Amino acid sequence: xxxxxxxxxxxxxxxxxxxxxxxxxxxxxxxxxxxxxxxxxxxxxxxxxxxxxxxxxxxxxxxxxxxxxxxxxxxxxxxxxxxxxxxxxxxxxxxxxxxxxxxxxxxxxxxxxxxxxxxxxxxxxxxxxxxxxxxxxxxxxxxxxxxxxxxxxxxxxxxxxxxxxxxxxxxxxxxxxxxxxxxxxxxxxxxxxxxxxxxxxxxxxxxxxxxxxxxxxxxxxxxxxxxxxxxxxxxxxxxxxxxxxxxxxxxxxxxxxxxxxxxxxxxxxxxxxxxxxxxxxxxxxxxxxxxxxxxxxxxxxxxxxxxxxxxxxxxxxxxxxxxxxxxxxxxxxxxxxxxxxxxx
Amino acid sequence: xxxxxxxxxxxxxxxxxxxxxxxxxxxxxxxxxxxxxxxxxxxxxxxxxxxxxxxxxxxxxxxxxxxxxxxxxxxxxxxxxxxxxxxxxxxxxxxxxxxxxxxxxxxxxxxxxxxxxxxxxxxxxxxxxxxxxxxxxxxxxxxxxxxxxxxxxxxxxxxxxxxxxxxxxxxxxxxxxxxxxxxxxxxxxxxxxxxxxxxxxxxxxxxxxxxxxxxxxxxxxxxxxxxxxxxxxxxxxxxxxxxxxxxxxxxxxxxxxxxxxxxxxxxxxxxxxxxxxxxxxxxxxxxxxxxxxxxxxxxxxxxxxxxxxxxxxxxxxxxxxxxxxxxxxxxxxxxxxxxxxxxx
DNA sequence: CAGTAAGATGTAACCGCTTTCATTTCGATG
DNA sequence: CATCGAAATGAAAGCGGTTACATCTTACTG
Numbered sequence: 001x002x003x004x005x006x007x008x009x010x011x012x013x014x015x016x017x018x019x020x021x022x023x024x025x026x027x028x029x030x031x032x033x034x035x036x037x038x039x040x041x042x043x044x045x046x047x048x049x050x051x052x053x054x055x056x057x058x059x060x061x062x063x064x065x066x067x068x069x070x071x072x073x074x075x076x077x078x079x080x081x082x083x084x085x086x087x088x089x090x091x092x093x094x095x096x097x098x099x100x101x102x103x104x105x106x107x108x109x110x111x112x113x114x115x116x117x118x119x120x121x122x123x124x125x126x127x128x129x130x131x132x133x134x135x136x137x138x139x140x141x142x143x144x145x146x147x148x149x150x151x152x153x154x155x156x157x158x159x160x161x162x163x164x165x166x167x168x169x170x171x172x173x174x175x176x177x178x179x180x181x182x183x184x185x186x187x188x189x190x191x192x193x194x195x196x197x198x199x200x201x202x203x204x205x206x207x208x209x210x211x212x213x214x215x216x217x218x219x220x221x222x223x224x225x226x227x228x229x230x231x232x233x234x235x236x237x238x239x240x241x242x243x244x245x246x247x248x249x250x251x252x253x254x255x256x257x258x259x260x261x262x263x264x265x266x267x268x269x270x271x272x273x274x275x276x277x278x279x280x281x282x283x284x285x286x287x288x289x290x291x292x293x294x295x296x297x298x299x300x301x302x303x304x305x306x307x308x309x310x311x312x313x314x315x316x317x318x319x320x321x322x323x324x325x326x327x328x329x330x331x332x333x334x335x336x337x338x339x340x341x342x343x344x
Numbered sequence: 345x346x347x348x349x350x351x352x353x354x355x356x357x358x359x360x361x362x363x364x365x366x367x368x369x370x371x372x373x374x375x376x377x378x379x380x381x382x383x384x385x386x387x388x389x390x391x392x393x394x395x396x397x398x399x400x401x402x403x404x405x406x407x408x409x410x411x412x413x414x415x416x417x418x419x420x421x422x423x424x425x426x427x428x429x430x431x432x433x434x435x436x437x438x439x440x441x442x443x444x445x446x447x448x449x450x451x452x453x454x455x456x457x458x459x460x461x462x463x464x465x466x467x468x469x470x471x472x473x474x475x476x477x478x479x480x481x482x483x484x485x486x487x488x489x490x491x492x493x494x495x496x497x498x499x500x501x502x503x504x505x506x507x508x509x510x511x512x513x514x515x516x517x518x519x520x521x522x523x524x525x526x527x528x529x530x531x532x533x534x535x536x537x538x539x540x541x542x543x544x545x546x547x548x549x550x551x552x553x554x555x556x557x558x559x560x561x562x563x564x565x566x567x568x569x570x571x572x573x574x575x576x577x578x579x580x581x582x583x584x585x586x587x588x589x590x591x592x593x594x595x596x597x598x599x600x601x602x603x604x605x606x607x608x609x610x611x612x613x614x615x616x617x618x619x620x621x622x623x624x625x626x627x628x629x630x631x632x633x634x635x636x637x638x639x640x641x642x643x644x645x646x647x648x649x650x651x652x653x654x655x656x657x658x659x660x661x662x663x664x665x666x667x668x669x670x671x672x673x674x675x676x677x678x679x680x681x682x683x684x685x686x687x688x
Numbered sequence: 689c690a691g692t693a694a695g696a697t698g699t700a701a702c703c704g705c706t707t708t709c710a711t712t713t714c715g716a717t718g
Numbered sequence: 719c720a721t722c723g724a725a726a727t728g729a730a731a732g733c734g735g736t737t738a739c740a741t742c743t744t745a746c747t748g
Contacts, residue, residue, distance in 0.1 A: 003734055014698045019736060026737090029696060046457045050403055051734035053394045054703050061437070061458075069423035070622075072414060079413035079440055086439060086451075091458055093405070093437050095430060096423055107430075114405075114435055115394045252626050278414075282596050284628040347704055358728045363706060370707095373726060395704035398733050 002043040010039040022047055049091075053115065061091035062305050063111030065121045067099045072277045074122065077144065077298035081120060084302035088312055090117075101125040112138060118309045120144060120301045124188070140309050142301055146189065156297055156304070156319055160190045163290045163323035164197025165204075167244045167272045170288070170325050172205045175334030176242040176270060180213040182227040182254060184246040191219070194246045194274060213240055217250055224250025228257035238263075241334055242270035248277040248289055255283060255330075270331035274323075285329035293321050346387040354383040366391055393435075397459065405435035406649050407455030409465045411443045416621045418466065421488065421642035425464060428646035432656055434461075445469040456482060462653045464488060464645045468532070484653050486645055490533065500641055500648070500663055504534045507634045507667035508541025509548075511588045511616045514632070514669050516549045519678030520586040520614060524557040526571040526598060528590040535563070538590045538618060557584055561594055568594025572601035582607075585678055586614035592621040595631055599674075614675035618667075629673035637665050 004022075008015045013032060020028045021036045028036075039045070053059040062085060066074040082092040095111055097104035104123050111119055119141040123131075128148045135141055143155045171179050181198050184191030199209050215230055217223035224245055232238065245251035251273035258269055265271055265285060273280055273289035280287035300321075306313040348366075352359045357376060364372045365380045372380075383389070397403040406429060410418040426436040439455055441448035448467050455463055463485040467475075472492045479485055487499045515523050525542050528535030543553050559574055561567035568589055576582065589595035595617035602613055609615055609629060617624055617633035624631035644665075650657040 005734080015735075016699080016737075017697060020697090023736080027695060032696080046453070048398075048459060048734055049457050050394060050397045050459045051703095052736075054392075054398050054705085055734075055736040057703070057736090059394060069413070069426070070416060070419040075414040075419045082413070082438065082440060086454065091437050091454075092439075093435050094426065095436075096426060109390070110430065110435075113390045113393050115392060279623055279626045282623045282626045349704080359705075360707080360729080361727060364727090367706080371725065376726080392704055395733090396706075398735085399704075399706040401706090401733070 001048070002045040004045075004047070006043055007036065007039050007045050010043065011035045059091075059115040059117055060089065061093050061114065061116055062118045062120060062302075062309075063114065063116035064092060064094045065097050065104070065107050065111065065119065065123065066094065067122060067124055068096050069094075072279070073275065073292065073294050076295045077122070077301070080295045080298035081302040084299050085305070088302075088306050088310070090306075090310070097121075097123055097125070099124040101127075105130075108135075118142070118305045120305065122146075140305070142304055144297065144301060152319065156301055156321070158190070158292060158297070158321050158323055160193035160323070161197040161200070163274060163292075164194035164244070164246075165201045166197070166323060166325050167194075167274060167290050168198045168201035169204070170327075171242045171244065171270060171272060171331060172201060172207070174242075174270065174331060177207060177334070178210070178213065178240040178242075179207075180231050180240040180243040181215075182224055182231075182243060182245045182250050183214065183216045184219040184250075186216055191246055198244060210239075217246075219247050219250060221249045221253040221256075224253030225257045226253075228254035229261075232257065232261050232263075238269075240269070242272070242331065244272045244274075246274050248273040248275045248280045248283075248287060251287055251289070251330075252279060252283055255287075266330050266332045270334075272325075272331050276326050280326075280328070283330070288328045288331040289326050290323045291326050292323060297321055345392070346389040348389075348391070350387055351380065351383050351389050354387065355379050403435075403459040403461055404433065405437050405458065405460055406462045406464060406646075406653075407458065407460035408436055408438045409441050409448070409451050409455065409463065409467065410438065411466060411468055412440050413438075416623070417619065417636065417638050420639045421466070421645070424639045424642035425646040428643050429649070432646075432650050432654070434650075434654070441465075441467055441469070443468040445471075449474075452479075462486070462649045464649065466490075484649070486648055488641065488645060496663065500645055500665070502534070502636060502641070502665050502667055504537035504667070505541040505544070507618060507636075508538035508588070508590075509545045510541070510667060510669050511538075511618060511634050512542045512545035513548070514671075515586045515588065515614060515616060515675060516545060516551070518586075518614065518675060521551060521678070522554070522557065522584040522586075523551075524575050524584040524587040525559070526568055526575075526587060526589045526594050527558065527560045528563040528594075530560055535590055542588060554583075561590075563591050563594060565593045565597040568597030569601040570597075572598035573604075576601065576605050576607075582613075584613070586616070586675065588616045588618075590618050592617040592619045592624045592627075592631060592633055595633070595674075596623060596627055599627060599631075610674050610676045614678075616669075616675050620670050624670075624672070627674070632672045632675040633670050634667045635670050636667060641665055 004015050004018050008018045018036055020026050021033050069075055085092050093114055095107040097107045104126050121141060122144040131148050145157050147155045147157050168179060183195050186192045202209050215227040217227040245254055251271055255265055258265055263269055273287045276289045276291040280289045300318055303313055303315040304317050307315055348359050348362050352362045362380055364370050365377050408422060413419055429436050437458055439451040441451045448470050465485060466488040475492050489501055491499045491501050512523060527539050530536045546553050559571040561571040589598055595615055599609055602609055607613055617631045620633045620635040624633045644662060647657055647659040648661050651659055
């Protein structure tokens, strides 16, 4: 690979001048610029970005830490962010943290040791304290899908409470009154916020929240299935005509359980999910769910970095995103449903 | 961040010695090694990997190029490879090529400019010629899911022909005789190899291949749906009792189309997919499909790099992976099905 | 046309580490 | 105790850029 020296020699200027045309950092006469560009082309020269990084103390790379890559949520976030960054000439280095505290810390250290200019982190296991204390000095960072008190301007998140509200409100507007809720682990902020929204919606429509219609589960398919079985077993007469699941995976499991019981969706039970994951379109019937604009959020994260770290963008940064309902086939009006039909 | 100089000063040795203990590259007396390690700890020193890269002409990072991140296939590949590499202390930089020739070339240049030590590429749009001519000298690289003639030892792929064979064989063993086939774009090697396997299976069971039972589609859900509609329209009496789809997404679409016609799965039509994508488990009924061991393949790619580039592994490299059938609910024996019932 | 400031270019130090080669240390040997 | 070779260590030259500062050109100005 050609170096900057060879270019400078070929043109007959100093390396500094070549460097200047590479970076546009300072004025170079049009004539020499042209000559340099030509030389670069004929030598097929490409700056060694490692050397650039070392000299400029800028790696031009941003680290992204996600719990895992599979899972539609992370994949979209990752790819959108990467594209935005690459368009700006930045590299994306990624690592997975597996929702494990030690691994997340390790991954951070790993990315830091690569001199990332910034970190975009989706961390589940790290405590607020760790983030506030350990991270603050190291390098610019952004937290995804989470609000760390005191660090709001470094967080990009979804208004989960509103999402929960919307999900339940939709069912209420459809005439449903007894609405079950399958929650994620309530220790997680997003899960509890979604439930909070659910409760607010019930209250807004004058419905009392019924503890017996709530099951706390684990955001997983099997968990959703078990939760639904539990709900269906709680009494001969099914005391609800609709259910909200705090994510689509659990909704998928719940649908299995409902069918296993001989009931149909949506005639016997309407169901609303959360996330609008790809799988929601493959379920049968297609799942009515709450859209999680994760792609946009990934893009926004990239813009935040571009703007705040590289001063490369004027983009307005939005920190809290708004979930919206995606109506599909799994929820219908209460009139159209066979409410209170005996369970299997 | 502390530098190697501060460490060397603190211990009272030269930077060369510190470097030696960092890399274990040459002998250092046990006593000094201990002292150096202690000093590194007290200064919380971490080698600047950028500087290491520049000096050693090794970036310790490998580039991975995938068409896109979403899509279960790429996500799994990516994350498995990343994990394997990270465990070996290597960084993973990724970029997406979007199955576009220009973008793929750009992405390669992008990764090369970052001095990746190796490239793992899943490229759709690049021609064999480009790969053979342009890439060969640049840096070590590995091609995923594709066999470039003459470069077999740099390719990791699935035995698609065998997969197609297995899918069809399964249905044949179940007693099906008239088996439709919805293919991917036959210009793509994997699509045509799968079809080839299908034909071989038919031949092996003494069945004639019927051109009218083949539709070429595009690997997408909507395409699968359209293809199935077309097949169902080809005559009053449905001339097939089962269908093989060259990937799961098309199978999902096909299932929709079958149901739209008022037929049921698997009673009226058995269906087998290909890939074992996550969605296949969410379909109803759950899809019988051919497993694509993509995670393993990603891991293997990482091992190839570790072994061939970093001389860091003794792992045996497998270049061609074997697909296996995953029986689920969407295919049943022909006896149990209502073969040749009139279409809707 | 001398004077001057802005513009263009060059010089060289430096970024933090690796690595070659030279030098020193050390234990074993005769 | 001098000798010798192996082991341990150090000195210094890069790796390929960036950038502060110095210097040289210009184009104006009066």
